[in-house]
Amino acid sequence: MAPLLNRVGPVPSRAHTAPCQEPPAPRLIDRVTRRHLLGVAASALLAAGSVFRLAQAPREASPPVALDDPPSGEPLPGAPLPGEPSFDEMYRGRRIQGESVASRDPHAPGGWSVTVDGRPLGLMRRADGGYLSTVDHFQSYATPLAAARAAVDELGPSQALSGRGH
Amino acid sequence: MAHTRKNQSSLSRAERRRFVDAVLKLKRRGEYDEFVRMHIDYYVSDGEDRLRVAHMTPSFFPWHRRFLIEFERALQRIDSGVTVPYWDWTKDRSPAASLWGEDLMGGNGRRSDRRVTTGPFAYRNGHWVIKEGVTDGEFLTRDLGRPHDPLDLPTRRDVAWAMADPRYDVPPWDSRAPRGFRNKLEGWTSASGKERWRNHNRVHRWVGGHMLGGGSVNDPVFWLNHAFVDLLWDRWRRRHPRSAPYLPARPPGPGSSQYRRVVARHEPMPPWDVRPDDLLEHKRLYTYGS
Known part of the structure; x- marks a missing residue:
């Protein structure tokens, strides 16, 4: 039989993304506190962002499709059109930013560069046109923005991204 | 000699301890x-133009069998x-099941940060520090049943729906495959709401926390x-002895959207250089007991 676990590809070291090596408990408390303060400071911005988003008239989620529908090979309704706008907003106390980089980096994951509080969020493209994130591999979203917000929902108030991609 | 994989609910106290001890040692x-x-x-993911062997693909079963x-x-x-051991989630459906006991998987994450605080994989015991995750927390997280928006584990009916399909997999051989045992058991759909997750995928969603994301293997319940899932593949084969046990039989051609993106029955499957065909039988290695 073949040897165990032939590793493929470079595996990024977390040492590059972990800013410091503090004892676990104080580190968490420190992080929660910083998050909390950031969240308070950002709430005004968040309100402003909501107004901005309303003005953008976001698309509705795609309608449910019967399970046994034949595959069309086409993106689902609601999948992002070319030129899906970049975003930079506060969402639940987190800064989420995203821009399409497909034109200058065809190998970028999902064709987008998305960050949460400055740390990269790995995005992948699903064949139906949707986007999956490394935080939630089992649900796809119509836009990178929706995937980023869902990742923030899943992270909750006390977790941050490690910066690890796929 | 072939060994037997048992239902986790029928493990003796000693068997549970030996499994947990071996996992902890492997971690160490x-x-x-x-x-x-x-x-x-x-x-x-299947929207990427490269070979995928583990998910959203016909080799989902053989790849994880080898894994x-x-x-x-x-x-x-x-x-x-x-x-x-295996976890029959059609039967052991509650966070109160013995699976989540102190001597096997440990319990749910706490509400504030989803940290698992009981059992062998609780952070405070010092044996289970997350090092390879997509989040920066060093503790294992779970969100069993997603209490803020509850959903149930897949049911016997969900499994029966997949099991009744006589085709192993169908074009386009990805998460959009409208029929076929593979996609129905892996669990991708085009539905919305809580119906979007079926079977294998739904279990990942139900456990939540690390099991939901890229670092799902950090939760040892991944293996159970x-x-x-591997046992269910056996059951499907016994139920459909005349069906092709693996599809596609031949690689999709240059005109197909799946050209060089999926593994056919006799093609090597990275990283092991083993073909799906080599993994159809496993009885020399292991069998499933009750």
């Missing part, structure tokens, strides 16, 4: 995290009497879910 040696990394590295065999062998180098 650094080998466990190799498995976590490998699963992250091989998660290729489990490798894990089980690693455990057996530590304790030759250990096998990977996949052992049951």
Whole structure:
């Protein structure tokens, strides 16, 4: 039989993304506190962002499709059109930013560069046109923005991204 | 000699302890995290124009079968009497099930930060520090049943729906495949709301926390879910003896959207250079008991 676990590809070291090596408990408390303060400071911005988003008239989620529908090979309704706008907003106390980089980096994951509080969020493209994130591999979203917000929902108030991609 | 994988609910106290001890030792040696990394590295989504062997693809079953065999062998180098138990989530459906007891998987994450605080994989015991995750927390997280918006584990009916399909897989051989046992059991749909997750995918969603994301192998219950998924593949084959046991038989051609993106029955499956056809039978290696 073949040897165990032939590793493929470079595996990024977390040492590059972990800013410091503090004892676990104080580190968490420190992080929660910083998050909390950031969240308070950002709430005004968040309100402003909501107004901005309303003005953008976001698309509705795609309608449910019967399970046994034949595959069309086409993106689902609601999948992002070319030129899906970049975003930079506060969402639940987190800064989420995203821009399409497909034109200058065809190998970028999902064709987008998305960050949460400055740390990269790995995005992948699903064949139906949707986007999956490394935080939630089992649900796809119509836009990178929706995937980023869902990742923030899943992270909750006390977790941050490690910066690890796929 | 073939060994037997047992239902986790029928393990003796000693069997539970030996399994947990072997997993903890593998972690201490650094080998466990190799498995976590490998699963992250091989998660290729079907919207990407490259070969995908592990998910959203016909080789979902054989790839994870081999992955489990490798894990089980690693455990057996530590304790030759250990096998990977399976979790029949159609029967053991509650966070109160013995699966989540102190001497096996430990319990749910706490509400504030989803940190698992009981059992062998609780952070405070010092044996289970997350090193390969997509989040920066060092503790294992769970969100069993997603209490803020509850959903149930897949049911016997969900499994029966997949099991009744006589085709192993169908074009386009990805998460959009409208029929076929593989996609129905892996669990991708085009539905919305809570119906979007079926079977294997729904179990990942139900456990939540680490099991939801790229670092799902960080939660040892990953292996118990996949052992049951592997058992269900056996059941499907017994139920459909005349069906092709694996499809596609031949690689999709240059005109197909799946050209060079899926593994056909006799093609090598990275990283092991083993073909799906080599993994259709496993009785020399292991069998499933009750």
